[in-house]
Amino acid sequence: MRPDVVQPQTLFKCMSDETRLALLLLIEQHGELCVCELTEALQLSQPKVSRHLAQLRECELLQGEKRGQWVHYSLHPQLDDWAKELIAHTLTHNAEFLTDINQRLCKVSPQRAEQTDCC
Numbered sequence: 001m002r003p004d005v006v007q008p009q010t011l012f013k014c015m016s017d018e019t020r021l022a023l024l025l026l027i028e029q030h031g032e033l034c035v036c037e038l039t040e041a042l043q044l045s046q047p048k049v050s051r052h053l054a055q056l057r058e059c060e061l062l063q064g065e066k067r068g069q070w071v072h073y074s075l076h077p078q079l080d081d082w083a084k085e086l087i088a089h090t091l092t093h094n095a096e097f098l099t100d101i102n103q104r105l106c107k108v109s110p111q112r113a114e115q116t117d118c119c
Contacts, residue, residue: 004061005080005093006060006061006080006083008075010059011059011083012061013088014027014055014056014059014061014119015090016073017052018054019042019048019049020052020055020056021097021099022042022097022098023038023042023049023053023056023093023106024056024061024062024087024102025074025090025091025097025098026038026041026101026105027062027073027074027075027100028075028091029088029091029098029102030105031074032072032073032074033072033073033105034067034070034071034072034073035049035050035053035070035071036108037074037105037108037109038053038073040104040107040108040109041101041102041104041105041108042064042101042104043104045077051112053071053073056073059081060076060078060079060098061076061087062074062075062076063075063076063077072087075087078100
C-alpha cells in the first residue's frame with residue numbers, strides 16, 4: 001500500500017468535524033479558496049480556520065499554495081478517486097449545509113457568485 005493513500009478512517013475522522021466538513025465541501029464546490037474568504041464565510045477567526053486547514057492538510061485531503069500574503073487551498077491533486085467521489089457526492093446531496101456559508105462568501109467575494117451557481 002502506498003503511504004500517500006488516504007485511509008477511510010482518516011477521511012471520515014477529518015470529515016466528522018463540522019468546520020472541517022464545511023471547509024472541505026466549500027473548497028470542493030469552488031475549486032480553491034483563500035483563508036480570508038474562508039474566515040469570512042464561516043465567521044470564524046483566522047487561527048481557528050488555519051488550525052482546521054492544517055488538519056486537513058495533514059490528512060492529505062487539501063494542499064495549500066502561498067500567493068502573496070494569502071494561502072489558497074484546493075483538494076490534494078493525488079487524492080484517491082474514491083475519496084474525491086465521496087466528497088463530491090456529499091456536496092451534491094447536502095448543498096443546503098452550505099447555503100448560509102455560500103451567501104456570506106458571495107458577499108465578501110462577489111467573483112465567486114459569477115464563477116459558481118451557489119449564491
